[in-house]
Amino acid sequence: MSHSAVAIRYAKALINIAAQEQQIDQYTEELTGIADIMQQNDLLRLLLDSPTFAVDKKLAIVNDLCEHLKFSPGMRNFLDLLVEKGRIIYLPDIATNYRRFADDRSGIVRARIKAARDLPVEKSEEIKAGLEEKTGKKIVLNIEKDESLIGGLQAEMGGKLFDGSVKTQLKRIADTLAKG
Numbered sequence: 001m002s003h004s005a006v007a008i009r010y011a012k013a014l015i016n017i018a019a020q021e022q023q024i025d026q027y028t029e030e031l032t033g034i035a036d037i038m039q040q041n042d043l044l045r046l047l048l049d050s051p052t053f054a055v056d057k058k059l060a061i062v063n064d065l066c067e068h069l070k071f072s073p074g075m076r077n078f079l080d081l082l083v084e085k086g087r088i089i090y091l092p093d094i095a096t097n098y099r100r101f102a103d104d105r106s107g108i109v110r111a112r113i114k115a116a117r118d119l120p121v122e123k124s125e126e127i128k129a130g131l132e133e134k135t136g137k138k139i140v141l142n143i144e145k146d147e148s149l150i151g152g153l154q155a156e157m158g159g160k161l162f163d164g165s166v167k168t169q170l171k172r173i174a175d176t177l178a179k180g
Contacts (some may be wrong), residue, residue: 004093006090007019007093007097011094011098012097012101014094017074017078022164023072025077026072026100027102028099029046030071030092030127031075031095033069034069034079034091038092039079039092044061048061048062055083055084059080059083059084062080062083107137107138109139110140110157111140111155112141112142112155113142113156114146114149114155114156114165115152116151116166119143128141131155148167149165150166152165152169
């Protein structure tokens, strides 16, 4: 089974449990938190993924983390299962897929906007309102500055890229001229 398929399967299982327990938002927060910790801490990730490190010691580490972070019993059980099944290394991908499933259930769409310059608050609100009107869903914007765009915007939403940057327009003109 592929890395992606494993992450999707566990994320689906967790979202179903979270929905039954009416704790989707809490699980989102907890899962994102522990995934971030694992991505930032190489030693922790290596220990938890090591086949030579005893499972009971891995469980003790995860339980200490859960206690320190005051995680819910359901999330503790989920993390214990990942450790026992040797799937803890998939945690960042599980968290990403879980977030996507949680957003789908909540009617939220995440959009990433890249602009050549910092966008004024009014402009970002205008973009957000326009996207919400077009999609009929709540939009969560992540705005980044990318000076290489020269001007214009790039928007990524729902796996699609909408590119209105000057950089891309210049590249298209150059390609057209090169073809003759």
